[in-house]
Amino acid sequence: QKEVEQNSGPLSVPEGAIASLNCTYSDRGSQSFFWYRQYSGKSPELIMSIYSNGDKEDGRFTAQLNKASQYVSLLIRDSQPSDSATYLCAVKTNAGKSTFGDGTTLTVKP
């Protein structure tokens, strides 16, 4: 079992819809949680970070964290074709390193 698991894609949603991306992790000592977006052939870039239980909103993006369930999610509202990319969930422990899931590929169809 991988330390960070993401729902296997690909995920396809119509333009304007809500895209829901999920992630579970195994290390209960994890402290920080991140969502990165990676366009094809490019490097990952930070979308959201979340450190405490609950929701965190930034524009069209909402990250949700539930440490008891070891679950992180990312909601993208009013999805746009430019949101089409692979979304990587990353989990960091206080040991310093970030562990990544294999990503979920999202396609937003016009």
Added chain:
Amino acid sequence: GAGVSQSPRYKVAKRGQDVALRCDPISGHVSLFWYQQALGQGPEFLTYFQNEAQLDKSGLPSDRFFAERPEGSVSTLKIQRTQQEDSAVYLCASSFETENSPLHFGNGTRLTVT
């Protein structure tokens, strides 16, 4: 510089050759990380430095892989006697400190071993 800089962007090596990949982190970033990313997979941790100290090298796949950051700034990842399974994108990332800071990635080096 404005971002993390990696060189070369592409490297083709014949099996058995040694390669050296360079990473120049964001100025002032204490922590520097190396990841390996195979096609269709997430980045896999290789090693990380805090300043010049290599705090974790548990992800290095074999003793053919070696990383250094002698002055706490630029880092080099060296792969000796390259094998075909070493073909991947090697990503370097830096951050201010290790606990809550996100990673800032360079553009990566795509290594192809023929």
